[in-house]
Amino acid sequence: MTNKQDFNRISPVLWELPTSFRQDMRVPVRIFASERLLEATLGDRSVVQAVNASTLPGVVGHVTVMPDVHQGYGFPIGGVAATRLSDGVISPGGIGYDINCGVRMLATSIRHEEIKPHLGDLAAALNAHCPSGVGVKGKLRLSGKQLDAVLRKGSKWTLEQGYATPEDVARTEENGSMQGADPSFLSPRAKERGRPQLGSLGAGNHFIELEIVEEIYHAEAAEAMGLQVGNVVLQIHCGSRGLGHQVCSDYVRELQGAVQRYGIQLPDRELVCAPLDSPEGKRYFGAMAAAANYAFANRQVLTHHARQAFEQALAGKVRNWDLHLVYDVAHNIGKFEEHQIDDKRVKVCVHRKGATRAFGPGFEGLPPEYRKLGQPVLVPGSMGTHSWVLLGTEQSMRQSFGSCAHGAGRVMSRSKAKRSIRGDKLFQEMQAEGIKVHAGSMPGLAEEAPQAYKDVDAVVQVVAEAGIARKVARVRPIAVIKG
Amino acid sequence: MFQTARCTNQIVGPQYAPDIGYTASMSMPPYEEIEHTADLALRVRGRDLAELLRHAAEGMLDLSEAQPKPGETRSVHLDLHAPDDEQLLVMWLEELLYGMEMREVTYRDFEIQVLNGNRLVANMQELPLGSLAMHIKAVTFHDLRIIPTQEGLEATIVFDI
Numbered sequence: 345m346t347n348k349q350d351f352n353r354i355s356p357v358l359w360e361l362p363t364s365f366r367q368d369m370r371v372p373v374r375i376f377a378s379e380r381l382l383e384a385t386l387g388d389r390s391v392v393q394a395v396n397a398s399t400l401p402g403v404v405g406h407v408t409v410m411p412d413v414h415q416g417y418g419f420p421i422g423g424v425a426a427t428r429l430s431d432g433v434i435s436p437g438g439i440g441y442d443i444n445c446g447v448r449m450l451a452t453s454i455r456h457e458e459i460k461p462h463l464g465d466l467a468a469a470l471n472a473h474c475p476s477g478v479g480v481k482g483k484l485r486l487s488g489k490q491l492d493a494v495l496r497k498g499s500k501w502t503l504e505q506g507y508a509t510p511e512d513v514a515r516t517e518e519n520g521s522m523q524g525a526d527p528s529f530l531s532p533r534a535k536e537r538g539r540p541q542l543g544s545l546g547a548g549n550h551f552i553e554l555e556i557v558e559e560i561y562h563a564e565a566a567e568a569m570g571l572q573v574g575n576v577v578l579q580i581h582c583g584s585r586g587l588g589h590q591v592c593s594d595y596v597r598e599l600q601g602a603v604q605r606y607g608i609q610l611p612d613r614e615l616v617c618a619p620l621d622s623p624e625g626k627r628y629f630g631a632m633a634a635a636a637n638y639a640f641a642n643r644q645v646l647t648h649h650a651r652q653a654f655e656q657a658l659a660g661k662v663r664n665w666d667l668h669l670v671y672d673v674a675h676n677i678g679k680f681e682e683h684q685i686d687d688k689r690v691k692v693c694v695h696r697k698g699a700t701r702a703f704g705p706g707f708e709g710l711p712p713e714y715r716k717l718g719q720p721v722l723v724p725g726s727m728g729t730h731s732w733v734l735l736g737t738e739q740s741m742r743q744s745f746g747s748c749a750h751g752a753g754r755v756m757s758r759s760k761a762k763r764s765i766r767g768d769k770l771f772q773e774m775q776a777e778g779i780k781v782h783a784g785s786m787p788g789l790a791e792e793a794p795q796a797y798k799d800v801d802a803v804v805q806v807v808a809e810a811g812i813a814r815k816v817a818r819v820r821p822i823a824v825i826k827g
Numbered sequence: 828m829f830q831t832a833r834c835t836n837q838i839v840g841p842q843y844a845p846d847i848g849y850t851a852s853m854s855m856p857p858y859e860e861i862e863h864t865a866d867l868a869l870r871v872r873g874r875d876l877a878e879l880l881r882h883a884a885e886g887m888l889d890l891s892e893a894q895p896k897p898g899e900t901r902s903v904h905l906d907l908h909a910p911d912d913e914q915l916l917v918m919w920l921e922e923l924l925y926g927m928e929m930r931e932v933t934y935r936d937f938e939i940q941v942l943n944g945n946r947l948v949a950n951m952q953e954l955p956l957g958s959l960a961m962h963i964k965a966v967t968f969h970d971l972r973i974i975p976t977q978e979g980l981e982a983t984i985v986f987d988i
Contacts, residue, residue: 388864415864417969417985441965441987478962479928537929547962548988586928589964589987593921596968600914613913613968614985754865758988787960827962 402432412753418614421698435617438695444639445583448672451570469653476827482543498637520640526630538587543645547827671720702736702748725800739811858886896957
């Protein structure tokens with residue numbers, strides 16, 4: 345375990361664990377945190393896992409740890425590591441099982457007072473239209489050919505099929521379609537799991553949330569995003585479902601042999617990896633990119649279902665029930681990017697596990713309305729608490745491989761949360777606060793209680809103070825749908 | 828990988844009935860949940876590898892609170908090979924998770940043999956799944972080591988949820 349004394353304090357919100365901390369570290373570990381959040385981080389194995397990530401062959405710069413970090417497996421959740429294309433590796437455990445788990449926000453022009461009389465109907469309609477829960481299936485039934493098209497094209501497939509608008513696609517990271525996706529690198533079992541689940545939310549911490557914009561911090565950006573104080577927004581958080589889980593499981597198992605073949609020494613078998621230019625590394629990247637495309641399409645089909653729910657519940661009752669995508673971001677993904685390292689531009693594979701891309705102004709991959717401002721970053725809070733809309737910055741490109749926090753970050757285990765918090769009581773408390781709740785189970789609700797998470801406002805304060813993101817808007821929930 | 832034989836059986840209440848007490852010759856429980864901030868961790872013990880694999884399956888089903896519902900029960904047979912014991916453990920549990928998600932079943936009455944080092948031969952009963960409180964996405968290799976103890980073998984498994 346580590347102590348606070350092991351770190352060098354670079355700034356009030358940046359701490360560095362030097363390579364002298366452990367012999368096998370190739371680069372330092374840098375943690376964005378206030379003193380209080382750092383102390384919370386030292387309570388579990390997050391830092392050890394970040395140190396383990398720093399031993400990957402070809403890792404460059406430093407392993408970056410976000411203020412919402414918590415213990416995971418392999419990498420910590422909230423960890424970012426970049427490996428050089430020329431001699432680095434790719435690690436499925438550095439991306440996670442829920443490949444391209446991510447979040448999107450949709451803006452409306454519906455005022456809070458307009459929706460109040462219809463909120464119960466809307467929450468019920470969202471719950472009915474957007475399948476959620478353990479092992480749940482979506483409404484679509486894909487043939488093998490259709491699934492392969494989803495895996496190759498992602499959101500572009502949903503556009504062809506009428507589930508998306510061109511604006512939706514333009515406002516999705518990578519335009520919702522990762523290059524290099526190859527469906528032939530997925531096992532039959534991964535495809536079998538993926539076929540019935542497109543357009544479903546799943547369970548765990550995945551959710552759909554209706555929120556009200558409470559405060560604007562950056563008027564120009566908020567206007568570009570269509571955010572206005574007092575208006576309703578919708579957030580969707582989910583990933584690649586069983587298909588992504590199977591891809592990761594398949595390749596973590598397959599690469600157990602690869603590390604022996606390539607003579608790679610690792611402190612944890614979950615970090616198994618293969619050189620980026622090896623046949624095994626290329627196959628994993630192709631499969632991971634395909635699973636990422638499935639996740640982009642999944643969130644888009646859910647968006648289509650949400651639009652149907654809005655129409656069903658609100659047509660004729662409010663002036664305009666349109667939903668406009670603000671942005672869609674991935675927070676479990678591996679990307680080929682170019683970054684500045686020691687005064688050189690270096691091509692790297694950035695592993696983001698529980699971290700959001702946060703590219704600064706000028707990035708050509710952004711739609712024109714955001715290019716001058718920077719990439720929108722979405723940081724959902726824990727259930728029933730605030731969520732944030734931020735912007736990526738120049739500083740994030742220099743300090744964190746263009747990455748930012750992805751949420752509040754857990755501090756309490758699920759079993760402890762279930763022991764100490766009653767789901768039915770939490771349900772009543774949220775209802776009393778005016779938040780409509782549709783949950784698959786009361787114990788499941790207790791696991792996601794706000795007390796089990798860090799304070800998202802404190803997390804956002806750190807990334808803003810560090811300069812790796814700028815605040816745009818804060819929203820608060822009025823209805824939660826979770827599996 | 829599964830081979831099945833069918834029979835009909837009406838189920839009342841929890842049926843896989845994991846043995847969560849102490850086995851006759853072990854002073855420690857066959858499995859116990861270990862604190863993990865975000866995911867689930869299970870410490871599993873057995874007098875030998877076959878028993879450890881059985882306890883791991885029972886512990887995982889217990890963690891997910893898998894409950895059967897009345898319906899057809901089938902005897903199923905599973906034969907798995909892996910390069911080492913840890914991979915065998917992960918493959919075995921993944922097979923069960925796959926059945927739970929795709930065929931909507933749960934399991935009980937495990938009879939497990941380990942042959943020639945890393946070959947698992949399992950016979951068990953497969954029942955229709957009634958409910959599942961916890962969706963386990965995957966079995967990880969995080970810090971996974973099957974280690975010898977005075978009473979047999981022990982491993983700590985982290986599940987992604």
